[in-house]
Amino acid sequence: MIVASHVHKVYPTRKGDRVVLNDISFTLERGDKLGILGRNGAGKSTLVRLISGAEQPTSGNITRNMSVSWPIAFGGAFQGTLTGLDNVRFISRIYNQNYAENINFVEDFTELGLYLREPVRSYSQGMRARLAFAISMIIEFDCYLIDEVSAVGDARFHEKCDIELFQKRSDRAMLIISHDTEYVRHHCTKFAVLHEGNMEFHSDFDQAYAQHMVNLHG
Amino acid sequence: MTTLSHLGTLRRSAAIQGRVIYALLMREVLTRYGRHNIGFLWLFVEPMLFTTGVTILWTLSKSAHGSSLPIVAFALTGYSSVLLWRNMPSRCIGAIGPNLALMYHRNVKAIDVYLARLVLEAGGATISFVVLSIFYIYIGWLDPPEDILTVAGGWLLLAWFGASLAMLLGAWGEKSELVERFWHPASYITFPLSGAAFMVDALPTSVQKYALYIPMVNGVEIVREGYFGDKIRAHYDLPYLVGCCILLTLLALAQVAVVNRDITPE
Numbered sequence: 001m002i003v004a005s006h007v008h009k010v011y012p013t014r015k016g017d018r019v020v021l022n023d024i025s026f027t028l029e030r031g032d033k034l035g036i037l038g039r040n041g042a043g044k045s046t047l048v049r050l051i052s053g054a055e056q057p058t059s060g061n062i063t064r065n066m067s068v069s070w071p072i073a074f075g076g077a078f079q080g081t082l083t084g085l086d087n088v089r090f091i092s093r094i095y096n097q098n099y100a101e102n103i104n105f106v107e108d109f110t111e112l113g114l115y116l117r118e119p120v121r122s123y124s125q126g127m128r129a130r131l132a133f134a135i136s137m138i139i140e141f142d143c144y145l146i147d148e149v150s151a152v153g154d155a156r157f158h159e160k161c162d163i164e165l166f167q168k169r170s171d172r173a174m175l176i177i178s179h180d181t182e183y184v185r186h187h188c189t190k191f192a193v194l195h196e197g198n199m200e201f202h203s204d205f206d207q208a209y210a211q212h213m214v215n216l217h218g
Numbered sequence: 219m220t221t222l223s224h225l226g227t228l229r230r231s232a233a234i235q236g237r238v239i240y241a242l243l244m245r246e247v248l249t250r251y252g253r254h255n256i257g258f259l260w261l262f263v264e265p266m267l268f269t270t271g272v273t274i275l276w277t278l279s280k281s282a283h284g285s286s287l288p289i290v291a292f293a294l295t296g297y298s299s300v301l302l303w304r305n306m307p308s309r310c311i312g313a314i315g316p317n318l319a320l321m322y323h324r325n326v327k328a329i330d331v332y333l334a335r336l337v338l339e340a341g342g343a344t345i346s347f348v349v350l351s352i353f354y355i356y357i358g359w360l361d362p363p364e365d366i367l368t369v370a371g372g373w374l375l376l377a378w379f380g381a382s383l384a385m386l387l388g389a390w391g392e393k394s395e396l397v398e399r400f401w402h403p404a405s406y407i408t409f410p411l412s413g414a415a416f417m418v419d420a421l422p423t424s425v426q427k428y429a430l431y432i433p434m435v436n437g438v439e440i441v442r443e444g445y446f447g448d449k450i451r452a453h454y455d456l457p458y459l460v461g462c463c464i465l466l467t468l469l470a471l472a473q474v475a476v477v478n479r480d481i482t483p484e
Contacts (some may be wrong), residue, residue, distance in 0.1 A: 011482075053324035054483045070322045078319070081249050093241035094323055 002051060002068065002143060002173070007060035009046055017197030020046050021057075022197030028173055030066060033203075036177045037212040042194045042210060045071070046176040048145045052176065066142035066173065072133070073195050080121030084112060087120065088138070095139045096217040102138040109134040109160065123206040129153045137164050143173035181209055238325050242317075242334035261338065265301045265346035266348040272297045287417075287446060290359045295445055296414035298347040299438045302373070302413075303380030304405050305343060309335045310388030311398045314477065328477045332388055336381045344373070368444030375459055376437035382466035389473035392480075413438035418453040430455050433462040 009021040020043040028034055038044045048071045049055040051062060078087055088106050093100040107116060110130040114121065120142075123131065129152040136144075144165065165174070166187055178184050184191070184205070190207035192201045195215045202208035251258045273293040280289070297362035310332050320326045354360035361370050391397040409415075418426050429435050436454040443452035 049322075049483060051320065054322045055481065056479050068324075070324065079245070079249055079316075081252065082245070086245070086248055090241050090245050091323075093244070094238055094325060096237055 001063075001172075002064075002107045003031065003061075003063040004051065005061050005063075007047075007050060007057045007062060009043070009050060010058045010208045019197050021199075023060075024199045025060075026192070026199070026201065028143065028175060030173055032190060033174045033176065033188045034192060035184035035208075036175065036192045036194055036199075037181065037184060037208060038177070038194035039216055042215075043197065044194055045073075045147055047194065047199075048147050048175065048177060052145050067140075068143045069136065069139070069141040069145050071145045071147045072136040078120040078128065078132070081119050081206070082096055083119055084110070084116040084123075087131065088116075088135060091135050091138065097138060105138055106134045109137065109164075111199070126153050126157065130157055133161055133164075142171065143175070144169070145180075146174060146176045148178055180213070185209070222237055235330065238327075238330045239334050239337070242320075242326070242330055243337060246334055246338055261342040262349065264347035265298070265305075265343050266350055268301060269294060269297045269346060269350055285447065287450065288360070290354060291361075291445065294347070294350055294354060295442050296438060298343065298350070299373075299376055299434070299441060300409055300414045301346070302343040302376050303383070303434055303437075304342065304409070306336055306339045306377075306380040306384035307401060308385045308405065309339050311391040311401055313388055314481070316393055318481075318484045321481055328389075328481060329385070329471075329474050332385050332474065333362050336384060339384075340377045340381065341405055344377075347373070363445045364443045364447030370444075372437050372440030372442075372444055375440065375463065378435065378463045379433050379437060379459070379466065382463055382470045383384035385470035385474055386466055389470065389477045392477050408432075408434070411435075417442070418452060419451045427452055429453075430458070433459050 004027075005025045007021055007024045010017045010019050011020075024047070026034075036044050036047070046055070050057050051064075052068060052071050053062070053064065054070065082090075084106070086104065086121070088102055089099055091097070092102050107113075110116070110127075112123075112127060112130065115127065116131075120128065122129070154171070174187070175187055176184060188205070190201065190203060191205055192199050192206050193211045193215065195211075200211060202211070236240055247258045247261070251260045256263065273290055276293045277289050289348060313331050313335055317326075317331045320331075321328075351360065351363075355362050387397055387401060391401075410433055413429070413432070418429050418435060418439055421429055430453060436456070436459040439452040439454040440456070440459075443454075
């Protein structure tokens with residue numbers, strides 16, 4: 001279970017403090033699939049970083065009683081001079097995993113072949129996305145935080161991602177943010193709309209969608 | 219029971235931190251030295267080249283250093299010490315930026331990034347010092363140290379001083395780039411003041427006590443006492459040096475905690 005209680009996040013800017021998240025509270029149980037809709041800059045990624053524990057809230061608490069992934073996104077947090085395998089090795093070391101097994105999985109999933117031994121800066125955006133996703137899948141978590149999955153890559157890649165996430169790991173909790181509303185509708189059971197620092201929950205997608213459209217178009 | 223479970227938690231945390239630092243260290247070695255030519259050997263070949271260059275320069279210019287010590291011995295102990303305490307802050311200032319993406323992983327903290335870099339930097343300087351010492355001793359330019367433990371003690375104190383200074387400046391550097399701007403000139407200006415190029419005993423008596431206010435001077439004097447024993451008269455204030463290190467360490471840890479709290483991963 002993940003419990004966020006009265007979470008506030010404030011970023012200092014040149015024109016004074018800006019409240020990005022204003023008193024957000026919710027609970028995510030095992031197996032819950034929560035989809036969050038919101039405009040650009042609504043604070044979706046910030047919320048995901050706070051839940052992952054990579055960043056601390058300005059005030060309020062986030063309690064994690066299950067293992068939570070890092071935010072899975074496809075920009076890929078890679079150093080360009082390192083090879084794909086170097087990055088697999090790094091993650092394996094941090095999470096105390098068997099490197100050899102992970103290599104097999106990553107080779108199999110990414111189909112990058114010899115490129116895994118080349119610096120990441122020589123990869124195309126789609127190749128990076130494949131590597132980033134495969135690396136995210138080598139550690140098993142109770143809860144996955146997914147930030148904009150469907151932005152890059154081809155159809156085959158999306159199919160493979162769906163199999164890994166929603167078939168093999170259908171019992172896990174997930175928190176999904178995406179601008180692709182269909183993706184959210186398809187994969188989530190609970191919905192929330194983030195707007196001007198406030199988070200509104202809906203059990204029904206259509207309600208959430210309607211609210212999101214109002215926020216988008218006024 | 220509770221103390222036992224606390225101990226268990228502590229042990230688990232230590233294991234995690236050890237893994238993270240090791241992973242960062244290996245990553246740092248690769249990003250810094252790559253897999254070209256001699257690769258990570260540059261870690262200590264570079265400081266060796268520096269020290270050798272300075273040794274040759276000082277030998278040729280017959281630097282006056284105010285003691286009867288052979289110039290090689292003087293340059294080796296002096297310049298190696300400078301590399302030890304000066305390179306650590308240089309590597310820690312601005313260390314967070316390039317590693318920001320890694321902070322997505324909850325267990326990777328600012329202090330791990332600093333510690334990984336400190337271990338590398340101190341390791342490089344130490345290997346360089348040891349290898350050059352053995353080499354000079356082997357070819358007969360240098361007598362073996364009189365008391366290796368004292369050398370090691372002085373060296374460790376200098377490393378502690380460098381490491382705590384590095385973390386403090388690194389953490390301050392995250393708040394203001396002025397730290398980086400000022401560190402460069404400051405590290406150059408303190409070089410001649412650091413005891414690398416003089417023995418305290420050679421200074422006028424009235425100046426000696428002021429020289430010992432500079433923490434590094436005390437460390438270098440201890441290293442030299444271990445190296446040369448009775449051939450020199452070393453001056454140092456051990457409690458003062460240790461006090462400086464403790465103070466810097468506490469300040470550094472407090473500031474790193476602030477950095478940790480304010481970090482925003484990319």
